[in-house]
Amino acid sequence: MSSIKQNIEQVISQIGLAAEKCGRPVDSVQLLAVSKTKPIAAIEEAIAAGQRAFGENYVQEGVEKIQHFSDSENAAALSWHFIGPIQSNKTRPIAEHFDWVHSVDRAKIARRLSEQRPADMAPLNVLLQVNTSGEATKSGLAFAELAALADEVAAMPNLVLRGLMSIPEKADDYDSQLAAFQSLADAMQTLKTLHPQMDTLSMGMSGDLDAAVAAGSTIVRIGTAIFGARDYGEKTSQ
Template sequence: MEPEPKALADILLALENASRATARPAMARLLAVSKTRSPTEIAALAASGQCAFGENYVQEALPKIDALRSLGLEWHLIGHLQSNKADLAARAFDWVQSVDRPKLAAALARGRPADLPPLNVLLQVNIDDEASKHGCRPPDVDALADAVAAEPRLRLRGLMAIPAPHEGMARRREAFRAMRTLFDGLQARHPGIDTLSMGMSEDFVPAIEEGATMVRIGSALFGARPPKQENNA
């Protein structure tokens, strides 16, 4: 099922209103999360004006990136990245939002071709210290940021987080505020950073109110994912 243009318009309006309420100079950016979505669905959303798309898996994303290359889209890797796939990611994506260790940063730098601009990098932070989540610990942000900033083939842009999905929005706001504090501290050391990626379909408005400059939205744009089919082969 192709996404409805009205869904995109409604979300952009919500982003504009939430951003205006914070009195910030620029509207928060929308990253359309296109994992499991077909090139046809992505192209339909691109035709409505959306240009930035997020994918979780390198191998799933590569055929889409190739099929839609003529559209000039901006591709973000937002899922956990193994170091042995860093070379592929460094060549295919414009942004990697899930850098959580110096070894991965170094591998991405080695893999980024010299004829492409430096790879935009966000540091993923495990802000709620969840055992099941990837991301660096908050105390490790500064050292990881320095490692990324030292790589000429990488461009440090900021931070990303996936806070725990607490039912109460007050708990999520605590995580968003903690991320904003980390971001402000990092910006004091690296003035060039400009991106705080947090907030998804259910909580992007409070995320923006607490400081997000980019939100990652999938189901609210594309609709619910179809149920997985059992493979009996």
């Protein structure tokens, strides 16, 4: 069985090859290790292997992990990303502990995050989640709603609008994957004319990484390929 360190090295190699194929710098794509449901020991292994950015889906679990590592020697270098659906009654702990939020899709959520961000913390980096495939069961806003929400979020004092995120409908063929990601990249380019600070596209997981990088992803979210299969147990939307 391969170690977490070996898995990270393999994923980074895959990212590098994908970037080289489309003429992008290898360091233009960041690996976000999705550590949801994984124990502290697994994250410690990943940190020891050089990983610094971690993604969490469950608020309580994520906050506990952030607090655990807050006094570690690598604390200042670690970056914590909330990537799950956001309930309005869970915004405060997200605002108080995370560095990034990838899943903002409503003005109400954005306002609460801005209002609840502590004054002594840097502004919260925000990505707007877009439902690129229009699936009724999937979170995210429609392309038609994107410009208005981007304007609202960009004006909020304790947030920084950094870019977009999507979880496209699963597709096994490269061309379909690329088309879904390209639609998000095109939307980003349009928004950048009004919001030039936008520089981040969070898209791509293990099965569609190559297409995501080709379309311009700057953050790929990888979990199982690093940590192994997840044990959800009794986890719900904490």
